[in-house]
Amino acid sequence: MNVYLDHNATTHARACAREAALKAIDLSGNASSVHDAGRRAKAVLDRARAQVANLADVGSREVVFTSGGTEANNLALKAFGAMPLLVSAIEHPSVLNVRKDATIIPVGPDGCLNLDALEQLLTGNEVPMLVSVMAANNETGVIQPIEDVVSLARKHGAMVHSDAVQAAGKIGSAWQQADLVTLSGHKLGGIQGAGALIVRKHISLKAVMGGGGQELGMRPGTEALPAIAAFGAAANEAVNDDLAGVASWRDALEHEMLAAAPDAVVLGRESERLANTLCIAHPRIDAETMVMSFDLAGVAVSAGSACSSGKMAASHVAVAMGHDGLARNAVRLSLGWSTTQEDCLRAAAVWKDIVTGFEERHRAA
Secondary structure (H helix, E strand, O other), X not given: OOEEOEOOOOOOOOXXXXXXXXXXXXXXXXXXXXXXXXHHXXXXXXXXXXXXXXXXXXXXXXXXXXXXXXHHHHHHHHOOOOOOEEEEOOOOHHHHXXXXXXXXXXXXXXXXXXXXXXXXXXXXXXXXXXXXXXXXXXXXXXXXOHHHHHHHHHHOOOEEEEEOOOOOOOOOOOHHHOOEEEEEHHHOOOOOOOEEEEEOOOOOOOOOOOOOOOHXXXXXXXXXXXXXXXXXXXXXXXXXXXXXXXXXXXXXXXXXXXXXXXXXXXXXXXXXXXXXXXXXXXXXXXXXXXXXXXXXXXEEOEOOOHHHHOOOOOOHHHHHOOOHHHOOOEEEEEOOOOOOXXXXXXXXXXXXXXXXXXXXXXXXX
């Protein structure tokens, strides 16, 4: 029995996304061409742009398609040259590793941004600044106070970028207020290869790559039509997901895991979290052992973000929250649109087996 609980890394492609991608593959035209084939491709592109715009509650001309979330983050943070940049300590590597001159905004033990620290960093600056704070953390699921971030930034004349890759389709409103927003198709049930940067109409953004005039000149290059079509279809369907059901299964899974290992720690448990995300650390079992043990039992989980889990590096998110001693012990179980209650029951049973086996070996030693 194979169970997939790593949806924050990438989720299963929805049937509507597969269908949209296949139809786009059959089109022979380039959306920039003026002939009939090009116009048909352009119609598919426009439809997807409108669907993504609807998800983000913005105008279609504010959607700039990219190859994914990483490119969108890079575009957002590099487009303003040497403008002073503030980023939260728990950002995805595609934000943290873009500008080495960025100033880090700390978070508290609950995983939420320290708003007092942000205001101190913004106060007294004579030049405009860019603040980048993710809408919800990919490892812990902790939802960030984006509304307050935007308010503080406006007060001090700063712009706000929010990586909403994990939040889109799960929560709305707050991240939609940012000046720049990053989205990714395959996190919603699309296919890999398409993302978007929402650029609000009051923002003047310059391309960081040279090329043609695609995407209003902000992201040159022929658009990946199949991936973009799938992105739009997934965005259109994601708004109807049963998140209440997902949250109840996640909570039940968390309860069972803590019952089997009472000294385990759920990172961000005291904060508002995404309904689908559970980050838990067993103080005596390292994440690599845990991930491998789950995998051998047919359950896919991860350690940290997908970009670092292959290396089993210490979680920078756990460290930022003050959990240095658990940074190599935290595993993430993330549910998705295709997850079932049986998947969660199976994962809980495997966790219990892993913990019981560890304790028995420890006693024997």
